[in-house]
Ligand SMILES: Cc1cc2nc3c(=O)[nH]c(=O)nc-3n(C[C@H](O)[C@H](O)[C@H](O)COP(=O)(O)O)c2cc1C
Ligand code: SF4
């Protein structure tokens with residue numbers, strides 16, 4: 001498996017931070033997923049060897065957590081909070097709007113790999129709901145006029161520029 | 168006089184002059200308390216925290232000082248401190264403010280707590296959905312390390328302790344302390360059974376471990392700074408200090424409010440501006456999605472038999488307990504007369520069905536059943552008997568599982584039915600509530 005030198009360096013400095021190597025499994029998976037977009041079988045084996053555990057020990061972590069993916073995520077990852085406070089503020093209407101505007105089914109990745117659109121459970125920003133997490137950026141109060149369009153714009157621009165960058 | 172906030176932990180957080188950098192924190196006296204604490208005896212610091220009456224802000228409200236006193240100090244094993252920043256209880260968003268806006272207050276609190284408990288390695292477990300928070304914390308730890316406030320030989324005292332920021336990956340159960348510990352060890356976060364796995368004795372790597380919430384640890388700075396007696400004057404007996412309440416849902420001014428105990432009326436009207444125009448408040452979930460719901464037209468009885476109304480509930484641990492619920496994670500969700508209770512319950516049960524770790528059959532199966540039954544009460548296919556079926560089934564979950572999450576299904580289901588039985592029965596009978604308008608529906612159609 002080929003990882004960039006930066007990721008390899010991050011991995012090497014992370015492992016000794018923990019008293020027991022195995023504890024670094026989540027952090028390594030984070031690094032690898034952010035570089036490769038998902039956790040391949042090859043990555044599972046690579047991490048297992050690195051931490052001197054069995055591949056199944058890595059795989060059981062990968063399959064438990066919603067964040068880790070075994071299939072490539074879209075270039076832009078859009079998560080709409082659906083839990084009660086956001087729902088009260090219109091999260092379901094918002095999600096229907098996004099399905100249309102992004103032309104992407106809920107819980108799916110677009111065929112061209114540009115966008116993944118999903119529900120998320122409470123994002124700890126309930127006072128400013130409904131909220132959406134676009135990659136690492138939180139968009140809030142999305143029931144106010146004029147708030148959704150700029151976010152959709154960000155998503156589309158990012159999807160395009162990422163697509164261009166990876167060509 | 169209208170009630171007001173008393174910002175201690177959030178004193179600087181939202182001010183224009185302030186930033187999360189160490190310079191801001193140092194400029195306003197930051198880390199002075201740690202520097203002084205390093206010259207005190209750890210056991211004296213522990214005593215101060217115990218005397219202050221500080222209760223945990225993460226959920227159960229257990230005395231912080233007592234928790235620290237239970238740590239096994241004779242085992243000869245290292246002692247670990249973990250800051251729980253998993254903040255995932257529906258309705259809760261206070262730790263986010265503390266981490267994003269004043270990270271050094273947390274780090275100072277952690278270092279004092281670590282020193283007081285002879286800890287040489289501490290962790291912050293932060294949920295994946297707060298990527299910015301993780302970056303801020305990593306930077307803050309680095310800044311503190313450069314200034315000799317974290318790491319080797321802190322301020323020349325001979326005491327060393329490092330902090331590792333660890334990111335989660337989107338699972339609610341990592342907020343439960345033993346699930347968190349399993350996750351930190353690199354395993355699936357299946358909570359551990361107590362006994363024997365009390366973290367104070369058999370925690371991280373089977374070593375004594377302290378798990379505290381972000382807000383709890385931030386309070387430690389102020390307790391050590393002002394002394395136990397001064398701190399205990401804030402709030403009321405058994406409920407000392409301020410608490411940051413997160414108010415969300417159908418209310419004019421949702422947000423986070425750092426307050427001393429006040430009445431529900433003062434919080435919801437003076438501070439939060441009351442219901443939305445033309446609406447009436449209907450119910451309140453007082454301490455995060457797991458807690459029992461309260462009706463605003465209910466009347467309650469305290470231990471001496473005195474009756475009190477919803478408006479008169481005192482918003483703190485004991486006040487909300489007296490009304491039959493719990494203050495939990497202090498995430499308060501407000502529902503008004505436009506809300507369909509069955510849909511609200513269906514939304515909440517969907518959360519717990521998604522988040523059950525799957526280890527215990529009652530919770531794994533019961534959460535899914537609750538989700539399915541409540542969903543059909545909203546979308547069609549329900550029967551009148553479903554209400555009793557749901558109620559009985561939910562009653563068989565809490566207390567019969569490895570971790571307390573079982574109650575997160577039992578409590579909402581049974582309290583919503585106890586308090587809004589007519590509404591829920593009517594929906595079940597009609598075979599669905601018809602679902603609210605497009606704007607207001609609370610679950611997927
Ligand atoms: C299902 C479940 C989820 C929990 N989630 C959190 C959480 O997100 N954050 C938190 O601080 N405590 C959470 N707790 C409480 C922790 O188990 C633990 O009691 C707490 O972190 C202790 O800190 P404190 O004593 O400072 O309150 C949760 C408990 C349960 C049962
Ligand atoms: S009660 Fe639920 S969340 Fe807790 S250990 Fe059992 S299955 Fe997991």
Ligand code: FES
Pocket residue numbers: 081082083084085086087121122123124125126127129131257258259
């Ligand atoms: S309910 Fe959406 S952020 Fe909490």
